[in-house]
Amino acid sequence: MDFLFFAEVTLAGLGSGALLALTALAFVLIYKATRVINLAVGEILMLGGYLFFAFSAGFGLPVWAAIPLAIAGGGAVGALVERALIRPMLGENPISVFMVTVGLGSVLMGAAELVWNTDPRALPDFMGATPVFIGEAYVSRKIAIGFVVAGVVIALFLLLFRFWRGGVALRATASDQAAAYSCGINVPGVFSLAWIVACATAAGAGILVGAIGGISPTMGVFGLSALVVVIIGGLDSVLGALVGGLLIGVVEAWAGTFLGGEFKLVTTFSLLIAALMIRPYGLFGTVEIERL
Amino acid sequence: MRIATAKETYIADEGLLTTRTQRAWMIVLALVLVLAPFVLNAYWLYLACLVAINVASATGLNILTGYTGLVSLGQAAFMGVGAYAVAFLDGHLGTPFLVNILAAGLVAALVGVLVGVPSLRVKGLYLAIATIAASFILHFVFTNWVSVTGGMSGVNVAPARLLGMELASPFALYFVIVPITALMVLGAANLFRTRIGRAFIAIRDRDISAEVLGIPLLQYKLMSFALSSFYAGVAGGMWAYFFRVVTPESFPFATSIFFLAAVIVGGLGTILGPILGAAFMTLVPELLKYVVEWLGPVFPNAGAALSPVRTIVFGALIIVFLVFEPQGLAEIVRRIRRFFHLWPFKT
Numbered sequence: 001m002d003f004l005f006f007a008e009v010t011l012a013g014l015g016s017g018a019l020l021a022l023t024a025l026a027f028v029l030i031y032k033a034t035r036v037i038n039l040a041v042g043e044i045l046m047l048g049g050y051l052f053f054a055f056s057a058g059f060g061l062p063v064w065a066a067i068p069l070a071i072a073g074g075g076a077v078g079a080l081v082e083r084a085l086i087r088p089m090l091g092e093n094p095i096s097v098f099m100v101t102v103g104l105g106s107v108l109m110g111a112a113e114l115v116w117n118t119d120p121r122a123l124p125d126f127m128g129a130t131p132v133f134i135g136e137a138y139v140s141r142k143i144a145i146g147f148v149v150a151g152v153v154i155a156l157f158l159l160l161f162r163f164w165r166g167g168v169a170l171r172a173t174a175s176d177q178a179a180a181y182s183c184g185i186n187v188p189g190v191f192s193l194a195w196i197v198a199c200a201t202a203a204g205a206g207i208l209v210g211a212i213g214g215i216s217p218t219m220g221v222f223g224l225s226a227l228v229v230v231i232i233g234g235l236d237s238v239l240g241a242l243v244g245g246l247l248i249g250v251v252e253a254w255a256g257t258f259l260g261g262e263f264k265l266v267t268t269f270s271l272l273i274a275a276l277m278i279r280p281y282g283l284f285g286t287v288e289i290e291r292l
Numbered sequence: 293m294r295i296a297t298a299k300e301t302y303i304a305d306e307g308l309l310t311t312r313t314q315r316a317w318m319i320v321l322a323l324v325l326v327l328a329p330f331v332l333n334a335y336w337l338y339l340a341c342l343v344a345i346n347v348a349s350a351t352g353l354n355i356l357t358g359y360t361g362l363v364s365l366g367q368a369a370f371m372g373v374g375a376y377a378v379a380f381l382d383g384h385l386g387t388p389f390l391v392n393i394l395a396a397g398l399v400a401a402l403v404g405v406l407v408g409v410p411s412l413r414v415k416g417l418y419l420a421i422a423t424i425a426a427s428f429i430l431h432f433v434f435t436n437w438v439s440v441t442g443g444m445s446g447v448n449v450a451p452a453r454l455l456g457m458e459l460a461s462p463f464a465l466y467f468v469i470v471p472i473t474a475l476m477v478l479g480a481a482n483l484f485r486t487r488i489g490r491a492f493i494a495i496r497d498r499d500i501s502a503e504v505l506g507i508p509l510l511q512y513k514l515m516s517f518a519l520s521s522f523y524a525g526v527a528g529g530m531w532a533y534f535f536r537v538v539t540p541e542s543f544p545f546a547t548s549i550f551f552l553a554a555v556i557v558g559g560l561g562t563i564l565g566p567i568l569g570a571a572f573m574t575l576v577p578e579l580l581k582y583v584v585e586w587l588g589p590v591f592p593n594a595g596a597a598l599s600p601v602r603t604i605v606f607g608a609l610i611i612v613f614l615v616f617e618p619q620g621l622a623e624i625v626r627r628i629r630r631f632f633h634l635w636p637f638k639t
Contacts, residue, residue: 037417088615094417095363099556100614102549106607113600224424231421266432269425273410276422280414 007137009257010250015143017249018150019209023226024233024241025157026202031235032174033194035094036086040101041202042223043108048074048203049123049210049219050112056124063124067207074203075196077108082195087188105220112217120216123207146208153201154242161238166193174236225252228268232275234285243283294633308481325474329466337462339578343571344466344473345530350554350566351480352523357552358561359484360516361496362411363420368547369427370407370521372434374400374528375538379447380440382532389452389459393472393529400525401518403430408517412510415499427548434540446539449532459533469530476523481563483519492516496561553606557613559620568621576609577602 023045030038051073055066081104089097132144161167172180173190181187206215209222229248233240248268255267281287294313299305309315329337353367374396381392407426411419434441441447451460452468459465483489491512494502503509532538550573558569584598591597613620 085611085615092614092618095420096556096614096618098363098417098420099552100611103553103607103610103614106549107604107611108607110600110603110605110607113603114597117596118599227421228425231418262432262435265428269428272425273422273429276410276414276418276425280418 004137008139009253011134011137011139012143013250013253014246015139015147015249016212016253017246018147018154019205019212019245020222020226020229020249021242021245022150022153022205022208023202023223024229024245025154025238026198026205027226027230028233028236028238028241029157029170029194029198029201031230033170034082034086034090034191036097036101037094037227037235038101038198039098039223039227040081040105040108041198041226042220043105043112044074044077044199044202045206045209045222046112046215046217046220047077047108048206049215050116050206051203052207052210053116053121053123053215067204070207071200071204074206075200077203078195078197078199079192081199082192086195087191090191105223109217109220116217118217120214122214123210125211140212142212146212149208150205153204154238158238166190170194225265225268228272230282231272232282234282236286237282237284240282240284293635293637306485308485325470329463334462337466339575341462341466341469341534343574344469345527345534346551346554346570346574347567348473348476348530349524349527350551350558350570351477351563352520352527353551354555354558354560354562354566355480355483355492355523356516356520357555358559358565359489359496360492360513361499362408362415362513362516363417363552364423364517364520365420365545365548365552366407366423366427366430367520367524367551368543368545369430370400370404370524371528371531371547372430372538372540372543373403373521374525375532375542376434376441376447376528377525378529378532379449379538382449383447389454389468389533393526393533396529396532397522397525400528401522404517404521404524405514407521408514411513411517424545424548427545431540431543431545434543441538441540444540446537446542449536449538451536452533462534465530465534469534472526472530476526477563477567480523484563488512488515493561550606553610557609557620559622562620562622564625565620565622568625572621573606573609576605580605 023041026041026044027038030036030041048070052066052070055061055069056063061069085100085104086097089100130141132139132141161171169180169185169190170193172183172185173187177187180190206219209219213219225248226245229244230241232248233242233244248271251271252264252268255263259267275282279285294311297311299310304310309318328340332340349367349371353364356362356364377396377399378392381387381395387395407423410422414422435444451458452465453459454468457464459468484493491502491507494505494507495509495512495516499509502512528543531542535542551570554569554573555566556569557573558567559565580602581598584601617623
């Protein structure tokens with residue numbers, strides 16, 4: 001086998017894996033704070049891509065203004081959803097809350113179809129096309145930029161969790177809500193914060209994903225791949241999202257190249273089932289001990 | 293007000309229909325179901341058959357999700373297994389209609405047991421995601437096992453034949469599909485009066501306690517998966533005879549969400565729930581079509597908006613029911629019935 005080709009495929013896989021990890025981060029943030037699996041992350045990602053499209057191509061704003069606006073738009077959607085739908089559902093059966101987010105995903109997808117119709121579109125190019133070479137291996141510039149951005153954002157999140165007050169509050173809430181309350185942490189505030197930051201992250205990831213592959217109302221399927229990532233990595237672990245994302249990205253790239261495109265999803269889902277059988281709470285997830 | 297319903301024996305207490313009013317309504321329902329095909333036009337008969345098929349599948353999912361507490365997002369894939377089983381048997385072996393339907397259920401049940409194996413180690417949302425994975429893997433099999441499934445182009449199914457008659461129109465199929473569904477709903481209603489059904493409920497309420505009570509968890513969880521996929525398989529088999537072509541796109545992941553949504557909207561853990569939920573969720577998109585037609589003169593491009601509006605309404609229904617009526621339509625019915633039971637008094 002040609003080693004250079006293999007290296008290129010692997011690098012491309014790492015690039016898309018970084019995007020998966022970034023999206024997975026949105027799942028992890030929300031799950032950590034509120035114990036909700038938000039299946040609408042994929043649709044919020046799609047919305048981020050479309051908002052960027054609307055601001056840059058529709059209103060003619062420059063890219064440096066459109067990106068923050070799209071990310072802020074995602075955050076606003078997150079705040080709204082948390083306040084209006086998730087807050088009243090707190091304490092309900094987790095499956096019910098999960099289904100609420102499934103419904104939300106459907107609503108967002110329909111809304112995007114209604115506003116921008118179903119045609120796939122390309123985002124205005126803002127990254128340039130000159131390829132990047134690592135050694136001799138060719139990497140598409142967009143994927144390289146995506147990788148760097150995702151890496152920086154994830155590193156930033158790891159630092160924030162470690163050192164920022166809000167990050168520590170989020171970790172405290174995740175480990176014990178009642179204790180966090182009694183320490184004076186504004187737990188509902190933490191919930192809002194987690195949803196806003198997570199949805200903003202997803203919207204940002206949507207811009208990157210859209211820039212690489214174009215946008216369409218069905219691109220929320222990307223969220224399913226990211227869901228596989230968080231299950232393998234562990235639902236409440238940022239590190240798990242990173243490792244799982246890179247792993248899934250590389251495995252998808254290998255499967256897509258060496259077995260054929262239709263094997264992509266089936267490989268990742270088989271990996272998911274295998275991972276669940278061996279480690280039901282993911283590679284880095286917290287093992288919950290059940291008592292009678 | 294309901295009076296004079298004191299029960300003197302355990303058998304009377306366990307009856308499915310305990311009051312005379314209930315029996316009367318059930319007779320009315322049976323008459324309506326029998327007479328409906330002679331009144332309705334072809335389009336509404338088509339919808340009635342579709343509702344019946346969806347009710348069968350949703351009832352199966354309710355056994356698993358509503359009564360055993362195992363959330364599954366693979367019901368559509370199990371239906372697909374049943375549909376392909378029917379297509380294969382019908383095309384290759386030419387076995388009779390009822391045998392095919394039964395075999396479809398059994399094959400789906402077998403696949404369901406396989407999918408259910410992780411359920412002992414993982415539960416809750418993790419299990420839901422494992423079933424998502426299983427449904428994508430099954431979808432892959434449908435697409436790529438070309439010798440059996442015909443790949444992307446799918447397989448055609450010959451019209452069902454029963455007692456020498458060809459069942460090709462919705463009118464003829466109605467008389468097969470609706471009784472099978474009724475039988476399956478009756479079976480589900482009876483299941484929860486038996487030891488097995490009660491074990492399922494115990495597992496749902498607290499699985500560790502159920503194990504302490506002497507219910508072997510793996511065995512019963514797998515049994516629940518098998519029963520639920522049996523229902524899905526039979527429903528899928530009827531689906532195959534109804535639409536007469538089965539492709540991998542017939543049972544997308546979205547259909548699994550549809551069934552879970554139907555069970556939730558109808559009411560988890562009730563017999564009435566999936567019936568109401570499946571009917572409601574199947575008919576609402578059709579009603580939307582009428583609304584769009586009615587709005588046609590006002591908004592000229594309302595027709596183009598039909599598909600996205602259906603998607604939005606579908607999602608919104610799930611959200612609205614979960615937030616405002618978490619017990620579903622069955623609870624609304626129960627409230628109405630309670631009003632009449634207690635009538636002169638306030639509920």
